[in-house]
Amino acid sequence: MLELRLVQGSLLKKVLEAMKDLVTDANFDCSATGFSLQAMDSSHVALVALLLRSEGFEHYRCDRNITMGMNLNNVSKLLKCAGNDDIITIKADDGGDTVTFMFENPKQDKISDFEMKLMDLDSEHLGIPDAEYHAIVRMPSLEFSRICKDLSSIGDTVVISVTKEGIKFSTRGDIGNANIVCRQNTTVDKPEEATVIQMNEAVSLTFALRYLNSFTKATSLSETVTISLSSELPLVAEYKIADMGYIKFYLAPKIED
C-alpha cells in the first residue's frame, strides 16, 4: 500500500510541468527514501532525475518498493485539475494497476479523486557515478532561463565556457553571433541572487539550446540553478526543491568527431 500526502500540492504540479515536454512516459519509483524518477528523452540525449524525499511529505506510507509507469502528459492533465493551494494525496495498492490522485482544497470542502491506469514500461535506468566536476556555477534560475531563451533566438547551440572571468554563453547563427558573460557576484542583497563560480579547471563544452530551454521549465521550483560542467561529461543542471529534494537534468554535449 502506498499513500503519500503532500501539503504543498503545487510542488507536484510544477514538477510535472518541468518534465512533461522532455519525457513522455516514465516509471515513478517509490521507496522508504522517497518518491523518485529517472527518465531519458526519446533521443537519449537528456535525462531527468527527480527526488522528493519521504520527510517532505506530511504523511508517507510505502509498505514495499513500487514502480509506477505513467504517461507524464496524462499526469499533468490530472494535476491541472488540482488548485495551487490543494493538498495532493497519491494512493496505490501493491500489485494494482491504477494510481489515485486525491485533491483537497484548503477549506476542506471540496475533495476530488482521479484514478489513472498505470503502464508497464521498460526501465532504462543509467548508473550515474558521483563525479568531480571541473566547474560548478550557481546562479539565479531566472537569469539562466533568460540567457537560454535569448540565445536561442540567434542560434541552435551554445558553447558554455567557465574561466576565472566567469561563465560565458556563446552562440552563432545566420544573423550573427552573441556572447553573454556572467561574472561571479556575491555582493547581493539576497544569497539567491548571487552568481557563484567554483572552478578547478577551465572548461568549455557545446550543447543544444533546445534541451537547455526545456530544463528551464523547472525555474519556478527554485530561485537558483546549479550548473556542473566537466569536459567529457554531460552537463548537470540542478534545481533544488525546498525541504524535499531536487530535479536534476543531464545533457550530453556535442563533440567534434
Next chain:
Amino acid sequence: KPKQQVLSRFFAPK
C-alpha cells in the same frame, strides 16, 4: 560540426 552525443556514451545502464 560537433556531433550530438548520447548519454550511453558516458553512463552505463544499471
